[in-house]
Amino acid sequence: MEQIITEFFAKSLQIILESRSPYMSSRNYSGEQAVSSPSSSSSSSSSVRPRDKWFNLALRECPAALDNIDLWRQSNLDPMVVDVILVQRPVDFDPVSFSPKRNSVRNLSLKERYPMFVNSDQEEFGCEEKSEKIIERWIVQYESRMSRDTCHGSSRRMSNSTLYKKTILLLRSLYVTVRLFPAYKLYHDLNSSSQIRPFTLTHRVSSFVEPFTRQEEREMQKFVFTPVDTSCGRLCLSVLYHSSVSDISSEPSTPLSPQVITDYVGSPLADPLKRFPSVPVPGSASHGSPSFSPFVRRHSWSFDLNRASQPFTSFSPSPTHSEPHATNSNPSSRRFPPSSLPPHPPETSSMHKKDPNFDEYFPSPFSASPSPSASPSPPIRIPGSHLSNALLRSESAPVGIPTAKLANSPAFKQNLPPSPPLKSSKSSTSRSDKSTGVTHSGTPNEKLRQCSGLKLSSNNSPRVSFSRSSSRSFPDDFDESDFACAFDVEVEDITDPGSRPESFEQNVPLCDPLEPGGGSYATRKSADAAVGALVLMLRKAPPLRQDFSKSVANSSGVPRVETWGDSNTVLDSNQISEGLVPVQHVASSSVMASGLVTSKTTADALEELQGYRDLKNFLLSQGSKSHI
Amino acid sequence: MNCEVCQLKELEVGHLEFEIREVLRCILHTILFHRALGLVRPKDVDLELFEITYVQCGDLEIEKKIDEKIEQFISWVEKHPNKKSQICLSFYEVKNKQAFLFTHKIERLYWEQWYINLNVSQLPRTHSGKSHRSKVVVDPGAMIIESSMEESSARRAALEASLRDVLFQIIKFVNEKKDHVPPIPNREGVVSYPYEITIPSSSDSAFGMDVFKRMLQTGHPTMLS
Numbered sequence: 001m002e003q004i005i006t007e008f009f010a011k012s013l014q015i016i017l018e019s020r021s022p023y024m025s026s027r028n029y030s031g032e033q034a035v036s037s038p039s040s041s042s043s044s045s046s047s048v049r050p051r052d053k054w055f056n057l058a059l060r061e062c063p064a065a066l067d068n069i070d071l072w073r074q075s076n077l078d079p080m081v082v083d084v085i086l087v088q089r090p091v092d093f094d095p096v097s098f099s100p101k102r103n104s105v106r107n108l109s110l111k112e113r114y115p116m117f118v119n120s121d122q123e124e125f126g127c128e129e130k131s132e133k134i135i136e137r138w139i140v141q142y143e144s145r146m147s148r149d150t151c152h153g154s155s156r157r158m159s160n161s162t163l164y165k166k167t168i169l170l171l172r173s174l175y176v177t178v179r180l181f182p183a184y185k186l187y188h189d190l191n192s193s194s195q196i197r198p199f200t201l202t203h204r205v206s207s208f209v210e211p212f213t214r215q216e217e218r219e220m221q222k223f224v225f226t227p228v229d230t231s232c233g234r235l236c237l238s239v240l241y242h243s244s245v246s247d248i249s250s251e252p253s254t255p256l257s258p259q260v261i262t263d264y265v266g267s268p269l270a271d272p273l274k275r276f277p278s279v280p281v282p283g284s285a286s287h288g289s290p291s292f293s294p295f296v297r298r299h300s301w302s303f304d305l306n307r308a309s310q311p312f313t314s315f316s317p318s319p320t321h322s323e324p325h326a327t328n329s330n331p332s333s334r335r336f337p338p339s340s341l342p343p344h345p346p347e348t349s350s351m352h353k354k355d356p357n358f359d360e361y362f363p364s365p366f367s368a369s370p371s372p373s374a375s376p377s378p379p380i381r382i383p384g385s386h387l388s389n390a391l392l393r394s395e396s397a398p399v400g401i402p403t404a405k406l407a408n409s410p411a412f413k414q415n416l417p418p419s420p421p422l423k424s425s426k427s428s429t430s431r432s433d434k435s436t437g438v439t440h441s442g443t444p445n446e447k448l449r450q451c452s453g454l455k456l457s458s459n460n461s462p463r464v465s466f467s468r469s470s471s472r473s474f475p476d477d478f479d480e481s482d483f484a485c486a487f488d489v490e491v492e493d494i495t496d497p498g499s500r501p502e503s504f505e506q507n508v509p510l511c512d513p514l515e516p517g518g519g520s521y522a523t524r525k526s527a528d529a530a531v532g533a534l535v536l537m538l539r540k541a542p543p544l545r546q547d548f549s550k551s552v553a554n555s556s557g558v559p560r561v562e563t564w565g566d567s568n569t570v571l572d573s574n575q576i577s578e579g580l581v582p583v584q585h586v587a588s589s590s591v592m593a594s595g596l597v598t599s600k601t602t603a604d605a606l607e608e609l610q611g612y613r614d615l616k617n618f619l620l621s622q623g624s625k626s627h628i
Numbered sequence: 629m630n631c632e633v634c635q636l637k638e639l640e641v642g643h644l645e646f647e648i649r650e651v652l653r654c655i656l657h658t659i660l661f662h663r664a665l666g667l668v669r670p671k672d673v674d675l676e677l678f679e680i681t682y683v684q685c686g687d688l689e690i691e692k693k694i695d696e697k698i699e700q701f702i703s704w705v706e707k708h709p710n711k712k713s714q715i716c717l718s719f720y721e722v723k724n725k726q727a728f729l730f731t732h733k734i735e736r737l738y739w740e741q742w743y744i745n746l747n748v749s750q751l752p753r754t755h756s757g758k759s760h761r762s763k764v765v766v767d768p769g770a771m772i773i774e775s776s777m778e779e780s781s782a783r784r785a786a787l788e789a790s791l792r793d794v795l796f797q798i799i800k801f802v803n804e805k806k807d808h809v810p811p812i813p814n815r816e817g818v819v820s821y822p823y824e825i826t827i828p829s830s831s832d833s834a835f836g837m838d839v840f841k842r843m844l845q846t847g848h849p850t851m852l853s
Binding site for chain 1: 658661662665666667668669670672674679680681682683792795796798799802803804806809811812
């Protein structure tokens with residue numbers, strides 16, 4: 001009987017620890033000597049592996065239990081108290097794990113999100129802040145009766161087999177019960193989950209423990225197994241447990257995989273030459289990096305960089321645009337630093353920094369509103385270099401090019417007037433193209449937006465979309481793109497963030513002379529190139545059209561179209577791409593622009609638009625025939 | 629020996645085959661684990677439906693028998709939907725009766741009976757494909773679907789809580805009533821005591837007959853040795 005009781009202690013300890021100690025336990029089975037069970041109930045027919053078959057419960061070896069049972073092997077009169085402790089800190093965690101220490105404070109959610117930054121801090125913090133909580137206390141006790149007479153007397157009545165049978169039953173129910181308490185869930189999660197958890201379970205086996213405080217006891221529930229009477233006493237098994245440990249385990253642990261950043265465009269720091277158009281994208285502002293439409297992400301601008309040398313002539317149109325535009329737009333003027341400005345750091349391409357970006361890329365004509373030609377006006381050749389600089393500076397060609405275009409613009413402006421008719425036709429075409437894109441204007445900070453809108457609007461009509469989609473086609477036809485860029489520059493110049501529609505309107509006439517090209521000779525050359533670019537853009541019009549059509553539909557459209565028209569002669573693909581993103585903004589800004597336009601009536605604008613369309617068609621036909 | 633009877637708490641189970649199977653397996657295995665007192669290698673089984681882990685004996689025979697009975701029960705439920713049903717797990721001793729009402733018959737002395745009470749109900753709205761939903765009005769509308777989902781999860785939660793209660797009920801019963809358990813026979817195998825699982829038969833009245841028959845088979849107390 002003594003043996004039964006002793007083994008009972010061992011077995012119950014094994015059952016408890018086997019289901020409460022993760023990482024250790026029956027999983028690591030290492031053969032154990034078979035313990036012969038009492039004859040009455042032994043059925044060691046199983047010859048598979050030596051296991052502890054006491055109580056007909058063949059369990060694997062549990063080192064934790066074996067280590068702790070010695071005391072009770074000697075004397076089974078002491079109670080055995082097994083405390084299951086929940087430790088809330090990553091005891092065994094990898095130092096480089098991302099899981100933040102989850103303290104009882106539980107305010108680490110932020111840190112979880114940025115594990116990279118706080119990992120080291122967390123570790124130290126966690127080590128100091130571990131919190132242990134006893135979630136279960138199992139008490140196994142053999143209460144012996146004091147009277148020895150009673151003991152001897154009753155020993156006859158209770159046979160060992162009966163005692164054994166009852167202890168078997170008790171241990172079976174213990175085995176089942178252990179798996180029904182909340183702590184089992186924690187153990188199960190720890191053992192089965194591959195995720196790193198901010199908690200772990202440990203245990204403590206002792207014969208004497210501090211009793212719980214009253215409050216602690218109140219929080220716990222008690223479950224008592226029916227004692228098994230023996231001849232000399234009774235075996236008691238009970239447990240105090242917390243019924244609400246689920247809140248601990250239910251907290252999501254830090255996933256091992258880092259969070260995926262959607263719409264990741266790339267850090268500006270990674271590629272300094274990359275410029276993210278600071279177009280306000282509704283909803284995308286939340287992303288760390290400026291996320292723009294796929295158009296923006298295309299590397300057409302990188303192609304532009306390669307061709308920086310060429311677009312010299314194509315910038316000629318821009319001056320024409322820029323000049324009137326500059327004179328008209330005060331706010332825009334501030335935004336456009338001299339073309340010789342150094343490239344704006346890409347980091348500043350955040351949306352709220354659009355203005356400075358714009359300033360960088362849309363120099364002089366706007367900044368020097370009174371004399372747009374003067375301020376940005378290095379000689380035409382210089383603009384070329386500026387253009388290349390701009391291109392190099394910025395990934396988005398539309399943005400970079402305008403700089404050079406602006407630079408060119410003054411010179412170009414001079415050249416433009418001589419050929420108004422031809423240019424007007426072309427420019428009107430492009431203008432009309434761009435005009436459709438010019439849906440937004442007026443908001444100071446939305447030069448890019450305007451350009452975007454420009455692009456979008458350009459997509460609305462085939463010719464416009466041509467300009468917008470030209471970004472894709474950019475690598476194919478750089479010549480055209482150069483001029484397209486030039487036009488874009490003009491457009492951007494004109495669509496100065498602060499510029500009002502009036503300025504655009506005034507830019508319209510500029511569009512006419514604003515043939516792609518710088519000087520007179522450049523004008524002709526650039527005109528062809530511009531036409532070619534225009535044709536290309538129109539042909540490769542992307543589905544921007546649809547986007548734009550929405551935005552255009554939203555806006556009143558016509559006046560804006562007109563204002564944008566001249567600047568839209570050849571839309572740079574990059575500009576288009578930029579414009580793709582803020583469709584909504586374009587729409588809104590276009591609405592604003594339309595509101596601002598007061599000088600022209602709708603009818604007039606429509607007529608003009610029609611004219612531009614005709615011009616465009618004409619140019620297209622010409623372009624297809626002419627060498628591109 | 630007295631026959632101890634344990635009426636388990638009634639469980640509201642939806643007319644879902646999977647659900648019925650899971651619940652019944654859990655209960656039957658738990659009871660048998662307490663009564664198969666031969667050498668066992670316990671096997672933990674996690675329920676898929678709920679976060680409950682129960683223990684099986686790890687004996688294939690038992691598993692097979694339980695699954696067979698569950699399948700029979702499910703077929704019965706298909707024919708008798710929306711009914712309260714009972715599954716009886718009985719443990720008996722075999723006695724060779726020499727003389728009594730049924731002479732030359734092997735008498736079964738039931739010493740323990742467990743009654744698993746299930747109320748298999750049709751699920752509201754559109755749920756299981758097996759239910760007969762002629763009377764269910766499928767209301768198109770997101771709100772209805774949502775409410776049905778809420779109902780479903782509430783029902784599941786209630787079922788999980790009830791199942792836990794039933795398991796604790798079994799544990800308590802096993803703990804409190806040990807004296808009536810016969811001595812463990814010295815035999816091979818996991819199963820110490822013969823048992824049988826009784827599912828409702830085709831007609832309701834027959835069920836009552838089964839109970840009566842069992843009463844007769846139990847025998848007179850004086851006949852018990």
